[in-house]
Amino acid sequence: MKDKILEEDLLYIANAGGDYEKLYGKSILITGATGLVGSQIVKALLKMNEVKNADITIYAFVRNAEKADKIYDEFAKDKLVYVIGDVGNPVTDETVTLSNGKKISEVQINYIIHAASPTASKFFVDYPVETIMTAVNGTKNMLDLGKEKQSEGVVYISSMEAFGAPDPEKPYVKEDDLGYIDIHNPRSCYPEGKRLCECMCSSYASEYKLPVRIARLSQTFGAGISYEENRVFAQFAKAAMNKTDIVLHTAGKSVGNYCYTRDAVMGILLLLVKGNDGEAYTVAHPEAHITIGDMAKMVAEKLANNEIKVVFDIPESAMTFGYAPDVNMRLNSDKLQALGWKPVIGLEEMYTRMMKSMEYTR
Template identity: 50%
Template sequence: MITDTILKEDFEFISKKVFHTGYFSNSTILVTGATGLVGSLVVKSILYANKNAKANITVLASVRDIEKAKNTFSDFLSDKNLKLVAMNLLEPLVIDERIDYVIHTASITASKEMVENPTGVLLTAFESTKNLLNYIKNNKNCKMVYISSMEYYGQVAEGYDNATEDKLGYIDLSKVRSCYPESKRVCEALCNAYAAQYDLSVCSARLAQTFGAGVPFSDNRVFAQFAKSAMNHSDIILHTTGESEGNYCYTADAVYAIFLLLSQGEKGQSYNVACNHSSIINMAKLVADKLANNQIKVDIQIPDDLSNYGYAPTVKLKLNSDKLRALGWQPAMDLESMFKRMVNSWKSYEKK
C-alpha cells in the first residue's frame, strides 16, 4: 500500500496520461537501474497502473543489490507482476522472459565517483548500453528508451538560451569529471548507430535534473540541500556564485515523458525532457522565499579549493522541449511546485 499521498497523486497522474489507452497492457518491461530515483518511480508507476488501471504489465526490475531493491519496493513485494532480477549489465543479457520494452536508466551519477572512478563511469555506461542493444538486435520487436542527460550538451556557445536537440557544446576532456557527459554522448551515438544499422526502435531521453516526490530524504544534491535548509529554518550556503543555469523537471512529468517516448519516440532520435529553468542562485532565492517564507537568507561561501567537490563547470543553458511537446507531452509542475511536493512527501514519512 502506498502511504505517501503525494506519490499516490503522481502515480494516478501517470496512469491517466500513460496507461489508460492500454498501449502497454499485457507486456513485459525491463527497467535497469531500478533502485535509482527515475528507475524506481518507473517501476512503481507500472505496478500502480496494474492495480488501478488493470494494465497487467510484468516488470523486470534489474538491480545490483537485491536487499536494497526489497527495501525500495517494500510496498510491492507481494505483487506477482514484479520480478527483482540481479543482473550484471556488463555481460551479455541472458534472460528467459520475452521483453517487449526496455527503459535503460542504469548509470553512475554520483559526482564524487565521477572524479574517483571515471573509467567505471565510462565503461559501465558503454558496456551496459551495448549489451542491451545487442539483445534488442536479436529481438527486434523490443523497443528501448535510453536515459541520457542534459549534461550531454556541455558548454553551448551559441543558442544556449534555446538549446534544441541538434546543439552540441564543448566538453573539456582534460577534466576527469567529463567522463559523465562524454559517456552520455557515446551511448546516444551507440543507440543511433544500432537504430540505423539494424533498424532498431531505440531513442534517447535527455533528462533535465529531475526531482520531486520520490526523492529520498537522504539525497544530498543541491536542490535537496536547499529544501532541507528551508525545513530546518537555516540559511542556504552556496559554495559557488550560483551562476550556472539548471534545467529541471518534476519526477512524475519525467516518468510520463519516458513512457511517451517508449510508445511514440522516433528511432535514432533524442528528446529534451525539461520544463523549468533557473540559475542556482535564483533557485536558492526561490526556496528561501517560497518555502521558508523569506525567513532565511542565501549566503555565498566559496572554499579555497573546489577541485574535490566534483562540481560541473559553470554552464549557461536553457533546454527547448518543443520536440517532445510535439508528441503531446504536457508537464504539470513548475519549479515552486516541485519543491513543495518533494517537501510534503518527506513530511508524510515523518508522520508515520
C-alpha cells in the same frame, strides 16, 4: 507510512490512458530500478497494473533484491520480477538470476528502459574510468538485449550534460545544439560518456534497426525523493524544512533546467511507443530554468518564508565537490511535446510537493 504525494503522482500517470495503453499486456525491463528515475517508472507501471488491470510484466534489473524489496514493499508484486545482476555484464542465463525462477533466455522483453547510471558528481571525479565503462558497457549490453529479444521499443536515459556548453546567445537550446566539452577534464567522463552512449544508440538504430530513442533528461526531482538524498535540490529542500541556511560552494551562476519526476516518467514511457528511432528528445519543463543562486534564493524566500539565508563558501578548486563547469542554457522540449507530452508542474510546485513527500521518509 504511504507517501500520499507520490501516490497522487502515480495515480495521475496510471489514469493518463492514450498512448500509454499500448504498454498494457507487455513486458518491460527497467535497469537502475532502485535509483530515482528507474524506481519511479517501476512504481508507475505497478500502479497501472493495480488500477487499470494493465497486465504489464515488469522486469526490474537490480543488484540487490533486499534493497529493492524495501523500495517496493507497499506494492503488489505478482507482476514484478527482479533481474538480479550487474548491467556491466552481458545479459545471459549465467550472469543474471530472475526472482520468478525462470531464465532470461526463456522470457520475452517487449520494451527496455536503460536508466542505470552513476549520478553523484563526486563519484565522477573520484572514479572517472568506472563512470565511463559503466556507461559504455551497460548501454551496449542493454542494446544487445533489445536486439536479441527483438524488442518493440528501447529508451536510453541520457542527461542534459550531453549538451556541454552550447552557444549562450541562443535563447533556447534544442537537441542538436551541442557545445564544448573539455575531454581532458576527468569530470567530463560523465557528459562525454553520455554522448558516446547516445551515438551507440543511433548506431544500433541504423545498423540493426533497433527502435531505440534517447530521453535527454534535465535535472529531475519531486515526490518520491528520499530525505536521505544529497543532491543539490534536496539539500536546498532540507535547508528550508530545517530552517538552516543554504550554503553554496559555487557563485551559483550556472543555469539549471528542471523537470518534475511525474512529468519525466510520462515522457520516458511515451518514448517507448512513439518517436523517431535513434534520435534524442529533451525532457525538461521549458519554464523551469533558473541559476543555482536564484533557485537558492527562491527556496530561502518563498519556501522558508525568509527564515533562512543563502551563504557562499567557495573552495579554491571546483574539483573539491566535483561540480560541472558553469553552463548558461535554456532547454527547449518542443520535440517531445510534439509527440503529445506536456509538462505540468512548475519549479516552485516541484519543491513544495517534494518537501511534503520527503516528510514521509524523514
